[in-house]
Amino acid sequence: MTDNHLNHLNHLGDFLRARRAAVRPHDVGMASHGPRRVAGLRREEVAVLAGVNADYYTRLEQGRERRPSGQVVAALGRALLLDAETVAHLHRLAGTAPARPDTATRSRASAALRTLLDSHRHVPAFIVDPVLDILAANALARALYSPFAPADNLARMVFLDPAGRRFHAPWDLTAKAVVGHLREAHGLRADQARLGELIDVLTRRSSDFAQLWNTHTVHGKTRAAKHFHHPDVGPLHLTYHAFDVREAPGRQLIVYHAEPDSPSADALMLLGSVHATPGHAPGPH
Numbered sequence: 001m002t003d004n005h006l007n008h009l010n011h012l013g014d015f016l017r018a019r020r021a022a023v024r025p026h027d028v029g030m031a032s033h034g035p036r037r038v039a040g041l042r043r044e045e046v047a048v049l050a051g052v053n054a055d056y057y058t059r060l061e062q063g064r065e066r067r068p069s070g071q072v073v074a075a076l077g078r079a080l081l082l083d084a085e086t087v088a089h090l091h092r093l094a095g096t097a098p099a100r101p102d103t104a105t106r107s108r109a110s111a112a113l114r115t116l117l118d119s120h121r122h123v124p125a126f127i128v129d130p131v132l133d134i135l136a137a138n139a140l141a142r143a144l145y146s147p148f149a150p151a152d153n154l155a156r157m158v159f160l161d162p163a164g165r166r167f168h169a170p171w172d173l174t175a176k177a178v179v180g181h182l183r184e185a186h187g188l189r190a191d192q193a194r195l196g197e198l199i200d201v202l203t204r205r206s207s208d209f210a211q212l213w214n215t216h217t218v219h220g221k222t223r224a225a226k227h228f229h230h231p232d233v234g235p236l237h238l239t240y241h242a243f244d245v246r247e248a249p250g251r252q253l254i255v256y257h258a259e260p261d262s263p264s265a266d267a268l269m270l271l272g273s274v275h276a277t278p279g280h281a282p283g284p285h
Helices: 012-022 043-052 052-063 070-079 084-094 111-119 139-144 154-159 163-167 173-189 191-203 209-215 265-274
Strands: 127-128 134-137 223-230 233-245 252-257
Touching: 012 043, 012 052, 012 134, 043 052, 043 154, 043 209, 070 084, 084 173, 111 134, 111 252, 127 139, 134 154, 139 265, 154 173, 154 209, 154 223, 163 209, 163 223, 173 191, 173 223, 209 233
Parallel strands: none
Antiparallel strands: 127 134, 127 252, 223 233, 233 252
């Protein structure tokens, strides 16, 4: 059974199975003897590495045990070679992480945030929520995402909009990052109704998304390089930074910038000029 739908109850077990399948015995210094039914670790091997009873670990995967201690969760994270971000996600699934404020209390960016966005005139800047809905964007961000109709949700734009594969270079890396972010949102229990609706649509309409979703890879937005190909100005090599919005937990301010005096910096300037020209069709807000 997969958890393509958020009403599936054994999220912790699904996650453990997926991550166990991704670790090979030689990754953890274990010898592999004879034929193996699974490519990754066996349940018994994970239990040994985590220092827990094999039957107890089996119950965790099967959903018959749902309340592991924080120490057990940390040990499982070490056994499965999880990074800090993914361990935090595991704690949230297991209910051993501190409660976070509700992120679904407001659906729009405040007037103060919109003013802040508009003050960033020379870089694309926009606000996203945990489900990757674009809540507000400045003029240059709207110009950047003008190939999409509409530019409303980063995940939908990547997987379902025909412009996605042409715009993102390479597309597969962007696709993995987007799915990893939605997995993190899933663990945060952020706006479950909206997230469930989005996951259902993406799973039904994109086999690529369905395959990546079931890997249970977690990836949050922090800082990374982004490569785009815009039909108006050509290649853009940018770096983005993500900043938490303190007044609205779960929201992030995303700011792209180019290396000073680089071709991409010139292309961004040109992009702003092109979309400020009267008669040019503006990107969706």
